[in-house]
Amino acid sequence: xxxxxxxxxxxxxxxxxxxxxxxxxxxxxxxxxxxxxxxxxxxxxxxxxxxxxxxxxxxxxxxxxxxxxxxxxxxxxxxxxxxxxxxxxxxxxxxxxxxxxxxxxxxxxxxxxxxxxxxxxxxxxxxxxxxxxxxxxxxxxxxxxxxxxxxxxxxxxxxxxxxxxxxxxxxxxxxxxxxxxxxxxxxxxxxxxxxxxxxxxxxxxxxx
Numbered sequence: 001x002x003x004x005x006x007x008x009x010x011x012x013x014x015x016x017x018x019x020x021x022x023x024x025x026x027x028x029x030x031x032x033x034x035x036x037x038x039x040x041x042x043x044x045x046x047x048x049x050x051x052x053x054x055x056x057x058x059x060x061x062x063x064x065x066x067x068x069x070x071x072x073x074x075x076x077x078x079x080x081x082x083x084x085x086x087x088x089x090x091x092x093x094x095x096x097x098x099x100x101x102x103x104x105x106x107x108x109x110x111x112x113x114x115x116x117x118x119x120x121x122x123x124x125x126x127x128x129x130x131x132x133x134x135x136x137x138x139x140x141x142x143x144x145x146x147x148x149x150x151x152x153x154x155x156x157x158x159x160x161x162x163x164x165x166x167x168x169x170x171x172x173x174x175x176x177x178x179x180x181x182x183x184x185x186x187x188x189x190x191x192x193x194x195x196x197x198x199x200x201x202x203x204x205x206x207x208x
Contacts, residue, residue, distance in 0.1 A: 004028040004138045005047050006129075009039040009064075010054040010095065015118070019052060022126065036064040043067065043090075049138035050091040050129065055104045055115075058094070068092045069111060091132030 004026070008019050011034040023030045033039045036057055043051070051068060058065040072092040094115040096104050101117055108115045114132060116125055130143040 004133060005049050006030050007039070007042055007048045007051045008032045009034075009036075009051060009057050011035065011057050012054060012097075015054065015095070022122065023129075036062065039064055040067065043071070048090055049136045050093065050132050052093050052095065052129070054095045054097070055100055055108075056097055060104050060107045068094075069113065072113060089136040091136040091138075093128055093132055 071090045
């Protein structure tokens, strides 16, 4: 399986950071572009499995939206038929801020384009990303359980990442990742060790 490439087209700094935090944790290649012109250049260069696009940047009546729609509607190519740098299919997920929902949502639904209203739950967002990556052939099966998210990291790091990500305005509040009693004990033990380490470092600085 080739490296997963995700292009984020968004001019909202808080959303940029939140999205990158979520997607980086999976080891995926993530690039952020804040405007339509740069987005068109990157899309033309190829190499992306998924584009996550704020409709405030794409503009449902603009050329970027039209191109993204065309790319998302394209029939998947067999891997052998696609250029080496170009994945078989590009998935597109539109992000719709609340103040643009009345104008953008009917158009997206009419054209049957995947979208998420902002703010929204992290789990729901990641589920849509997962499904689109499966459709594009970038991953073999969908990621459903939140425990699979960032599986290479410890439960402590996953929990911290969840809390940090939720600080971004893009995500609505929801429960932290589900943890077993053993994982929670590990988290509390790690927190205590970190506290003691900070205390030792503080005392060392005072004696300098």
